[in-house]
Structures are given as structure tokens and as C-alpha cells.
Amino acid sequence: MTKRTSAKYKIDRRMGENIWGRAKSPVNKREYGPGQHGQRRKNKLSDFGTQLRAKQKLKGYYGDLTEKQFRKIYGEAERVRGDTGEMLIGLLERRLDAVVYRAKLVPTIFAARQFVNHGHVSVNGKRVNIASYRVKEGDVVEVREKSKQLAIVIEALASGERDIPDYLEVDAGKKVVKFVRTPGLSDVPYPVQMEPNLIVEYYAKN
Structure with missing residues (x-):
């Protein structure tokens, strides 16, 4: 890490x-x-x-x-x-920690890295604990069963702070994310x- x-x-x-x-x-x-010196004229x-x-x-x-x-x-x-x-x-955007963050499973990108590293996430049914793991189009990312009731997940999903982009399909109830397509800058x-x-x-x- x-x-x-x-x-x-x-x-x-x-x-x-x-x-x-x-x-x-x-x-x-x-x-x-x-x-x-932060207030000096730029x-x-x-x-x-x-x-x-x-x-x-x-x-x-x-x-x-x-x-x-x-x-x-x-x-x-x-x-x-x-x-x-x-x-x-x-x-x-294909990094696993970025997908977890974008899907609002956690509140920050730093929390996403830690969440993945601690083994709370699976990709296509297999546990992955490498934040830089690169997902592919069609991959399914899921919060592991034992982690679905963690307060950090429930609170992040309930937050109105961010919107979920349309290149992800998110089932908030099941804590499941499908990576639909690779986005461009405008997405x-x-x-x-x-x-x-x-x-x-x-x-x-x-």
C-alpha cells in the first residue's frame, strides 16, 4: 500500500x-x-x-x-x-479503488484504497485486495457479505454529496457495481x- x-x-x-x-x-x-507563506500573492x-x-x-x-x-x-x-x-x-477510472469511490461505497478515494486493501471487495466473485487492480468492461464489483453492513458503506451510499456516473450500474441495496464502459474525460x-x-x-x- x-x-x-x-x-x-x-x-x-x-x-x-x-x-x-x-x-x-x-x-x-x-x-x-x-x-x-500561503497567503503571498501568487x-x-x-x-x-x-x-x-x-x-x-x-x-x-x-x-x-x-x-x-x-x-x-x-x-x-x-x-x-x-x-x-x-x-x-x-x-x-478503471482502477478498483476509483470504481469503489465512484460507486459511493465509501466517502473518499483514500477510504476506497484502504477498503480494497483490507479485503472488503470482490471482482467477479473473487476477493481482490489490490487498489490498483484494473477492472474491465462488464466486470462486477461487490462488497463482500461480511462487510455490507459497515457504517462507512451505509453512510456513503446515503450521502447526497456525489452523483454516480452512468458508466457504472450500481445496486445500492446489494452493494454491487457493474463497470459498464470505460469513460472519457467528459463522462x-x-x-x-x-x-x-x-x-x-x-x-x-x-
Whole structure:
């Protein structure tokens, strides 16, 4: 399991955006960055800075992935025919922890990673405890029987904080999710603008 080295709300403040759209985000109260120098006037970002920020934001959104993890996923997206940015989003959304989060089985992407790692989820009837496991179209993800009454699951499903996208079919009563299709950028309900095209530019130059 990847060790998360920064608190999730520090990521929000560092980006200056409420990247998960959560009501508790400190950005809702103050938009400047963390630390004693956070309120200094922001200089206009260079092209490199803008591209780097886009990469950091997307990495942070999916649970603060390490650069090694993210670069590997990007490399796979680059090898597939088609728009690399779109392919990158599709691969990220196929991660098992992302599917669990999108289906509202847990409240946050960080909780989703932990939920999967602790063995609460099965894919096509087989227990999977690897958060980065990549689901395929038609795969069925289910909360294991012994875990279906956990408070975290019941509360997350009852929350009105997020909507479930149409590339997932969710039976909230049975805690079952079907991954219908791989989404593109416009299909994913990001609370803030994600710009994978800038990430493609970043890796093209670095």
C-alpha cells in the first residue's frame, strides 16, 4: 500500500481548489496554500508550472499517487492508439479503488484504497485486495457479505454529496457495481476542471 505522505486537505490547499468537491474542504473558507507563506500573492504560472499543476491535481485526485505509479499509467496510455489524455483518464477510472469511490461505497478515494486493501471487495466473485487492480468492461464489483453492513458503506451510499456516473450500474441495496464502459474525460464527474492535455505536454517535454 502506498504511504500517503500528505493530508488530503493539504492537497486541496496546495492546489487552491476543492478538487473532490467536499463540503469540509478548507478551500471553501480560504483559498490560499498551507503554511506561513500561503497567503503571498501568487505569481502567474509559466507553461511548465501550469502543466505541472495539472499533473499534480490529477495525481492528488486519485489518492495522491506516486510519480512512479502515475508515470507508469501514463506510459500505458501513450502506447494505446487514440488521444493519450483520454486514455489516461480511462485507465485511472478503471482502477478498483476509483470504481469503489465512484460507486459511493465509501466517502473518499483514500477510504476506497484502504477498503480494497483490507479485503472488503470482490471482482467477479473473487476477493481482490489490490487498489490498483484494473477492472474491465462488464466486470462486477461487490462488497463482500461480511462487510455490507459497515457504517462507512451505509453512510456513503446515503450521502447526497456525489452523483454516480452512468458508466457504472450500481445496486445500492446489494452493494454491487457493474463497470459498464470505460469513460472519457467528459463522462467523469470531476468537481474541478482536469486538463490531461497539459499532462501530455508536460511529459512530452520532460
